[in-house]
Amino acid sequence: MAGVAVVLISILxxxxxxxxxxxxxxxxxxxxxxxxxxxxxxxxELDVLKSRMGLNSNYDSLVDPLSDLNQLREExxxxxxxxxxFAVEALAKANSDFHGAVLEKTRLIEHxxxxxxxxxxxxxxxxxxxxxxxxxxxxxxxxxxxxLARAMASARKLxxxxxxxxxxxxxxxxxxxxxxxxxLETTKAKLPAAAAEGVGIxxxxxxxxxxxxxxxxxxxxxxxxxxxAARIDDLDSLLSNEQREYGSQAERYRWYLxxxxxxxxxxxxxxxxxxxxSHGVINRVNQELQRANSTLEQRVLExxxxxxxxxxxxxxxxxxxxxxxxxxxxxxxVGNVLNSVNISAGLIGSTLxxxxxxxxxNAIQLMNEHSADLGAFLTHDEKGRVLPRYLGKLVxxxxxxxxxxxxxxxxxxxxxxxxxxxxxxxxxxxxVTSVIxxxxxxELLEDALRINATGLTRHQVTTVKEYSDxxxxxxxxxxxxxxxxxxxxxxSQAMGSASGIPHRMTLRMDIAEFVDGxxxxxxxxxxxxGIAPQNLTRLFVHGFTTRSNxxxxxxxxxxxxxxxxxxxxxxxxxxxxxxxxxxxxxPVEIAKVLQ
Amino acid sequence: MRKxxxxxxxxxxxxxxxxxxxxxxxxxxxxxxxxxxxPARAEIGRLLFSEVGLSAxxxxxxxxxxxxxxxxxxxxxxxxxxxxxxxxxxxPTVLNAALNFxxxxxxxxxxxxxxxxxxxxxxxxxxxxxxxxxxTVARNEKYRASFAxxxxxxxxxxxxxxxxxxxxxxxxxxxxxxxxxxxxxxxALSDDxxxxxxxxxxxxxVACHQGVNVGGNMFQKFGVMGDYFARRGKLTxxxxxxxLVTGEESDKHVFKVPGLRNVALTAPxxxxxxxxxxxxxxxxxxxxxxxxxxxxxxxxxxVLFLNTLTGEVVHTP
Numbered sequence: 019m020a021g022v023a024v025v026l027i028s029i030l031x032x033x034x035x036x037x038x039x040x041x042x043x044x045x046x047x048x049x050x051x052x053x054x055x056x057x058x059x060x061x062x063e064l065d066v067l068k069s070r071m072g073l074n075s076n077y078d079s080l081v082d083p084l085s086d087l088n089q090l091r092e093e094x095x096x097x098x099x100x101x102x103x104f105a106v107e108a109l110a111k112a113n114s115d116f117h118g119a120v121l122e123k124t125r126l127i128e129h130x131x132x133x134x135x136x137x138x139x140x141x142x143x144x145x146x147x148x149x150x151x152x153x154x155x156x157x158x159x160x161x162x163x164x165x166l167a168r169a170m171a172s173a174r175k176l177x178x179x180x181x182x183x184x185x186x187x188x189x190x191x192x193x194x195x196x197x198x199x200x201x202l203e204t205t206k207a208k209l210p211a212a213a214a215e216g217v218g219i220x221x222x223x224x225x226x227x228x229x230x231x232x233x234x235x236x237x238x239x240x241x242x243x244x245x246x247a248a249r250i251d252d253l254d255s256l257l258s259n260e261q262r263e264y265g266s267q268a269e270r271y272r273w274y275l276x277x278x279x280x281x282x283x284x285x286x287x288x289x290x291x292x293x294x295x296s297h298g299v300i301n302r303v304n305q306e307l308q309r310a311n312s313t314l315e316q317r318v319l320e321x322x323x324x325x326x327x328x329x330x331x332x333x334x335x336x337x338x339x340x341x342x343x344x345x346x347x348x349x350x351x352v353g354n355v356l357n358s359v360n361i362s363a364g365l366i367g368s369t370l371x372x373x374x375x376x377x378x379x380n381a382i383q384l385m386n387e388h389s390a391d392l393g394a395f396l397t398h399d400e401k402g403r404v405l406p407r408y409l410g411k412l413v414x415x416x417x418x419x420x421x422x423x424x425x426x427x428x429x430x431x432x433x434x435x436x437x438x439x440x441x442x443x444x445x446x447x448x449x450v451t452s453v454i455x456x457x458x459x460x461e462l463l464e465d466a467l468r469i470n471a472t473g474l475t476r477h478q479v480t481t482v483k484e485y486s487d488x489x490x491x492x493x494x495x496x497x498x499x500x501x502x503x504x505x506x507x508x509x510s511q512a513m514g515s516a517s518g519i520p521h522r523m524t525l526r527m528d529i530a531e532f533v534d535g536x537x538x539x540x541x542x543x544x545x546x547x548g549i550a551p552q553n554l555t556r557l558f559v560h561g562f563t564t565r566s567n568x569x570x571x572x573x574x575x576x577x578x579x580x581x582x583x584x585x586x587x588x589x590x591x592x593x594x595x596x597x598x599x600x601x602x603x604x605p606v607e608i609a610k611v612l613q
Numbered sequence: 614m615r616k617x618x619x620x621x622x623x624x625x626x627x628x629x630x631x632x633x634x635x636x637x638x639x640x641x642x643x644x645x646x647x648x649x650x651x652p653a654r655a656e657i658g659r660l661l662f663s664e665v666g667l668s669a670x671x672x673x674x675x676x677x678x679x680x681x682x683x684x685x686x687x688x689x690x691x692x693x694x695x696x697x698x699x700x701x702x703x704x705p706t707v708l709n710a711a712l713n714f715x716x717x718x719x720x721x722x723x724x725x726x727x728x729x730x731x732x733x734x735x736x737x738x739x740x741x742x743x744x745x746x747x748x749t750v751a752r753n754e755k756y757r758a759s760f761a762x763x764x765x766x767x768x769x770x771x772x773x774x775x776x777x778x779x780x781x782x783x784x785x786x787x788x789x790x791x792x793x794x795x796x797x798x799x800x801a802l803s804d805d806x807x808x809x810x811x812x813x814x815x816x817x818x819v820a821c822h823q824g825v826n827v828g829g830n831m832f833q834k835f836g837v838m839g840d841y842f843a844r845r846g847k848l849t850x851x852x853x854x855x856x857l858v859t860g861e862e863s864d865k866h867v868f869k870v871p872g873l874r875n876v877a878l879t880a881p882x883x884x885x886x887x888x889x890x891x892x893x894x895x896x897x898x899x900x901x902x903x904x905x906x907x908x909x910x911x912x913x914x915x916v917l918f919l920n921t922l923t924g925e926v927v928h929t930p
Binding site: 075076080081084088125128129131136138140143150215222 | 823
């Protein structure tokens with residue numbers, strides 16, 4: 019995906035770069051450069067003409083453009099060589115043609131300067147030269163007047179013709195002048211020295227004019243003909259064409275760019291629409307997820323509760339199973355032993371029942387009847403005579419009975435011991451199976467109250483509950499229940515001794531913070547018969563009871579149970595008739611069950 | 614073309630006589646007061662101008678043949694090269710040479726730098742190679758420092774040439790009396806000298822010796838109205854002049870018209886140094902270039918005028 023994006027962006031960048039590629043400003047600079055060159059060239063030509071006309075007094079203006087021309091030519095060369103061009107060859111050729119044209123023009127102008135100076139000097143001098151002849155003839159003195167005059171006339175004609183020729187050179191005129199020169203040459207021989215010299219100089223200059231005028235004219239026309247301007251125009255048109263090319267290329271690329279950009283925009287919109295749709299989908303899915311989540315949470319809570327219940331059931335079942343096992347064990351073992359106990363007891367019973375010991379009382383009774391004459395009885399009475407023998411047999415029988423009883427008692431004692439052992443063993447097991455579970459104390463207290471309901475009602479007890487807000491705690495539920503049942507039962511019975519009067523039992527429950535942790539405190543307070551001070555110390559001893567039908571196990575087992583749970587059971591009483599306060603303290607952990 | 618020349622014919626005649634009208638539009642222009650070259654580079658050039666290390670054997674420098682104290686050339690007919698051999702032509706003056714449109718008698722160098730380039734390698738004049746010259750210059754600590762300060766790329770062939778050329782561009786001899794006259798100081802010239810100038814124009818000397826350098830801006834054949842070389846004889850290769858550059862028949866014996874500024878100081882004259890004095894030179898010019906006859910007084914006046922063209926060298930070493 020990223021790769022595709024990179025490719026697209028690079029295509030876009032490429033197209034954009036292509037539209038920007040050609041910098042038109044360089045074209046305009048080049049055109050300005052060429053225009054400058056053209057101007058320089060035309061001014062140069064104009065100066066040439068002005069020099070020909072005599073309007074320029076010196077040739078500096080024909081030389082000064084050279085440096086500028088060369089510099090501009092260099093710049094054009096740079097433009098052609100360095101910049102990127104379409105028609106590279108055509109431009110190079112146009113440039114070299116232009117260069118050639120400039121060189122040609124320079125050369126021609128050099129020649130022009132040289133020839134023009136000569137021509138101008140001679141032309142200017144001709145009238146003076148003719149005057150000099152005149153002067154020389156005047157001062158000369160000797161010589162044929164006519165010849166002199168004719169020579170002078172000839173010279174003047176030559177002067178005129180030369181002037182005319184210089185304005186409008188033609189071959190006819192040149193031939194004419196040539197002829198006149200020759201004629202003057204022959205005349206010169208007849209002239210005096212000074213005049214001859216003058217004529218010689220004059221003729222030399224006429225010849226110079228004749229020679230130089232067509233040369234200068236030709237040079238001028240050739241200079242005008244040098245196609246410098248045309249070559250510059252060639253360069254210009256090439257560059258313009260190129261510019262047009264670039265323009266159309268840029269145009270083309272702009273179209274490509276537009277098309278591509280449109281495509282990209284369409285793609286973008288398509289993607290955007292998809293994105294929005296998918297956003298909607300995502301939102302919907304999110305909401306569903308949230309709903310599902312909350313439902314899930316709900317279900318989880320339900321499950322947790324179910325698990326809780328299951329756990330509670332399991333715990334109860336386990337407990338029951340444990341109890342059943344113990345019971346079974348006990349039942350089984352004890353049952354076994356009880357059999358022999360029964361048998362021994364039965365045997366002892368039957369032995370005693372069937373004991374011949376009443377015979378002894380009969381004998382004694384008989385003796386007592388005959389106590390006046392016991393001796394005669396024993397010797398003369400038929401019953402009396404058997405009595406010693408009978409008593410002797412009775413002793414044996416009673417001894418045997420005693421033996422049996424002793425024996426059976428021993429067996430019985432053994433059996434009871436055995437039973438005690440069994441029970442003790444089961445009690446040791448009882449220590450191992452303690453089940454900790456999360457307990458809601460208010461409910462537990464209600465359970466304890468319910469178990470003792472009949473007693474509480476019978477004894478007209480009002481229960482006051484002072485519970486603080488206690489969370490679920492991890493405790494051995496049944497052990498605590500056992501203690502509570504015991505304590506409430508004891509309180510109920512303590513208040514029951516003085517029945518007929520309403521009593522009040524206060525139940526308090528809170529959690530106290532101690533240095534070494536938290537403790538659950540349950541207080542059972544009654545306003546019953548109270549506890550005598552001398553009994554306080556023996557309260558929890560095994561077998562101690564103040565009740566007629568009590569067995570003394572209750573508080574003892576409660577204290578044991580409390581200790582088993584790492585807690586304490588304490589009793590307090592102000593004395594008989596002052597009621598009693600039983601405080602159960604247990605270290606606790608707050609249940610963190612399935613939050 | 615012909616129509617316009619017919620119309621302008623009277624103007625032509627008028628214009629030619631109009632030259633002597635006013636001091637404003639004279640064919641000779643006064644020198645610029647300064648060409649404003651880079652002073653740091655000119656200073657390096659000044660030192661290099663006298664630097665004998667530019668020659669192969671360290672015997673000659675530019676100043677050996679172009680002594681600025683002696684009018685910008687030596688006073689010899691031909692100069693003496695690094696090996697004691699005579700050069701082919703008389704040394705032209707370096708003063709105001711920056712105003713010449715080409716350099717050398719036959720105009721083969723288009724710029725001062727090209728002239729320096731050629732002379733250093735010329736087998737008679739300095740006979741050196743540029744690599745050696747650059748090395749020699751680079752060995753000198755002072756040159757290294759000054760080049761580093763004035764040029765970005767330090768000591769190179771182009772920079773050495775540029776430095777010397779920059780120095781030569783400072784050798785503009787402004788404030789000649791004639792220039793002061795041209796600028797409006799009517800009393801800078803005496804009457805005879807003014808007459809000399811008038812004659813200079815009248816006889817047509819000014820047709821070639823014109824412009825800001827009183828010449829130096831065109832080529833001309835030596836022997837326009839007469840065959841100078843036929844008279845002088847002993848033709849050498851140098852006498853062919855421009856023909857050696859262009860190869861054209863019409864360029865035989867064509868030379869650059871020398872500038873006449875400081876001409877009073879640059880004897881002997883012409884490319885062959887045959888004219889020992891100005892009078893001799895003026896004589897030759899009248900005969901072979903002008904084809905005119907002039908009186909002694911006129912020639913003397915012209916010589917007087919020529920003497921007013923001597924200016925001041927602004928930077929004296």
